[in-house]
Amino acid sequence: MWYFDFRGRAEISRLLLAAAGVQYADDRIKREDWPALKPKTPQGQLPILTIYDTATLPQSLAIARFLAREFGLSGKTNLEQAQCDVIVQTTEDLRAEWVKVFREPDETKKAELQKKLVEEIVPKFWKIFQDTLSSNSSGYMVGDGLTLGDLAVYDVMEIHTRDYPDLIKNFPQLQTHRQKVASIPNVKRYLENRPVTLF
Numbered sequence: 740m741w742y743f744d745f746r747g748r749a750e751i752s753r754l755l756l757a758a759a760g761v762q763y764a765d766d767r768i769k770r771e772d773w774p775a776l777k778p779k780t781p782q783g784q785l786p787i788l789t790i791y792d793t794a795t796l797p798q799s800l801a802i803a804r805f806l807a808r809e810f811g812l813s814g815k816t817n818l819e820q821a822q823c824d825v826i827v828q829t830t831e832d833l834r835a836e837w838v839k840v841f842r843e844p845d846e847t848k849k850a851e852l853q854k855k856l857v858e859e860i861v862p863k864f865w866k867i868f869q870d871t872l873s874s875n876s877s878g879y880m881v882g883d884g885l886t887l888g889d890l891a892v893y894d895v896m897e898i899h900t901r902d903y904p905d906l907i908k909n910f911p912q913l914q915t916h917r918q919k920v921a922s923i924p925n926v927k928r929y930l931e932n933r934p935v936t937l938f
């Protein structure tokens with residue numbers, strides 16, 4: 740898999756590969772090498788996943804869904820798969836809010852957006868995730884075991900739990916969920932050994 744040297748849009752797939760215990764090449768493309776490589780990718784963007792030299796997939800969520808289906812982590816029924824999709828799409832909405840703040844060039848506006856993010860937007864999304872957990876007695880987001888939905892939520896929350904560490908105190912079930920995901924042996928090993936990046 741090719742991506743830049745950050746978690747970003749590849750981490751969900753890295754987490755899936757880790758959870759499944761699958762070996763793969765985690766190619767982290769250097770910024771200076773990107774202009775030459777860009778035209779060689781299907782859509783001129785990363786991440787991409789090359790599958791045994793047979794096909795190359797772009798689009799982070801298509802890659803994640805492909806991997807989840809391959810590894811039996813996409814939900815057991817059509818309904819569970821749709822419920823996973825709902826969660827993944829919701830994490831995308833939260834990511835988009837973060838990207839908006841990240842890309843804002845004006846420092847004053849950025850500070851305003853940041854305040855809104857921490858005070859309103861992140862809590863609103865975390866409540867959705869916590870309510871999803873509450874509606875399912877298994878402790879997982881969907882069904883009775885780990886799915887793409889759990890890893891998507893774990894992933895999107897990483898940046899906010901780091902930047903706003905007090906926030907999680909108001910979401911005890913999400914706290915428990917994070918610990919549950921992070922203590923799955925394959926995931927734990929990956930989290931302990933992966934490159935440390937800012938986002």
Ligand SMILES: N[C@@H](CCC(=O)N[C@@H](CS)C(=O)NCC(=O)O)C(=O)O
Nearest residue numbers: 747748783784785786797798799800
């Ligand atoms: N919808 C695409 C967005 C991919 C995307 O925005 N990739 C960025 C990095 S996060 C990229 O490749 N930027 C370099 C470029 O566009 O030249 C996905 O989810 O994979």
